[in-house]
Amino acid sequence: xxxxxxxxxxxxxxxxxxxxxxxxxxxxxxxxxxxxxxxxxxxxxxxxxxxxxxxxxxxxxxxxxxxxxxxxxxxxxxxxxxxxxxxxxxxxxxxxxxxxxxxxxxxxxxxxxxxxxxxxxxxxxxxxxxxxxxxxxxxxxxxxxxxxxxxxxxxxxxxxxxxxxxxxxxxxxxxxxxxxxxxxxxxxxxxxxxxxxxxxxxxxxxxxxxxxxxxxxxxxxxxxxxxxxxxxxxxxxxxxx
Numbered sequence: 397x398x399x400x401x402x403x404x405x406x407x408x409x410x411x412x413x414x415x416x417x418x419x420x421x422x423x424x425x426x427x428x429x430x431x432x433x434x435x436x437x438x439x440x441x442x443x444x445x446x447x448x449x450x451x452x453x454x455x456x457x458x459x460x461x462x463x464x465x466x467x468x469x470x471x472x473x474x475x476x477x478x479x480x481x482x483x484x485x486x487x488x489x490x491x492x493x494x495x496x497x498x499x500x501x502x503x504x505x506x507x508x509x510x511x512x513x514x515x516x517x518x519x520x521x522x523x524x525x526x527x528x529x530x531x532x533x534x535x536x537x538x539x540x541x542x543x544x545x546x547x548x549x550x551x552x553x554x555x556x557x558x559x560x561x562x563x564x565x566x567x568x569x570x571x572x573x574x575x576x577x578x579x580x581x582x583x584x585x586x587x588x589x590x591x592x593x594x595x596x597x598x599x600x601x602x603x604x605x606x607x608x609x610x611x612x613x614x615x616x617x618x619x620x621x622x623x624x625x626x627x628x629x630x631x632x633x634x635x636x637x
Contacts, residue, residue: 400591403584416573420592423569427559427596430491431552434498439544442503446510446540447532459503467493467558475565486567490559497558498551505547509540542612549604556597560589570596 403409410416438459445452470493478489513536521535537544560571570589577586 399582399584400587401584403582403588409585409588414572416588416592419568419570419573419589420596422567423556423559423571423593423596426487426491426562426567426569427494427552427555427600430494430555430559431498431548433491434495434502434551434555435548437495438499438503439506442506443510443532443537443540446507447528447536449511452507452511456504456507459500463500465496467497468561468564470496471561471565486562486565489565490562490567493561494555494559498555501550501554502544502547505543505550506540509543510536513539542608545604545608545611549601549608552600552604553597556600557593560593 408415412418441455445455471489474489474492477483479485483489510532517535517539518531521531526534559569560574562569563571563575570593573585573589573592577583577589
């Protein structure tokens with residue numbers, strides 16, 4: 397802990413190309429881009445399949461294959477291709493692996509959220525004359541927002557934690573502090589990298605939780621007891637004969 401405090405209290409360790417600020421910026425940039433690409437890839441087909449309520453099992457099964465492939469193995473496969481076609485070291489091979497890691501939870505949650513919207517609500521909207529596109533955009537997607545945001549939150553936290561592997565293939569980020577600290581037997585640098593990865597994961601979790609509450613304010617709203625009225629049942633009638 398003394399080495400960690402000494403490393404954090406040294407101003408030179410914060411700035412420059414090898415500093416903490418640059419490592420944190422690179423880590424956030426890579427994680428944000430990978431998560432955004434995964435959202436663009438996963439959400440539209442998941443929403444369409446959930447609306448149609450068909451083909452979802454096959455699609456989810458295929459997408460979940462990504463969970464069975466270790467991110468390190470994907471990095472090792474993509475790395476030589478990146479070098480061959482001029483995409484360089486580190487960033488793009490790591491981004492590909494992170495996108496494949498993030499797609500399954502986003503796709504699964506988006507598909508489930510749209511598919512499981514109350515059929516009575518959908519039927520009522522259709523009965524009011526809304527087209528299929530209007531039902532999807534104005535009824536099903538808004539009701540599925542909590543699950544969609546939850547899927548993105550899970551994926552984003554996984555991406556933040558896994559992006560450290562990029563340091564093994566020439567990418568910087570917070571993973572570089574961990575690998576260099578281990579190689580140099582510098583516990584202060586190693587613990588700094590690990591600490592900031594953990595803090596960034598927590599911040600990501602909290603930020604998406606706040607976003608979900610912002611987008612769905614009705615989800616956590618409790619009824620006001622003062623506005624509830626209880627009507628006593630009518631007394632049984634007495635028939636006189």
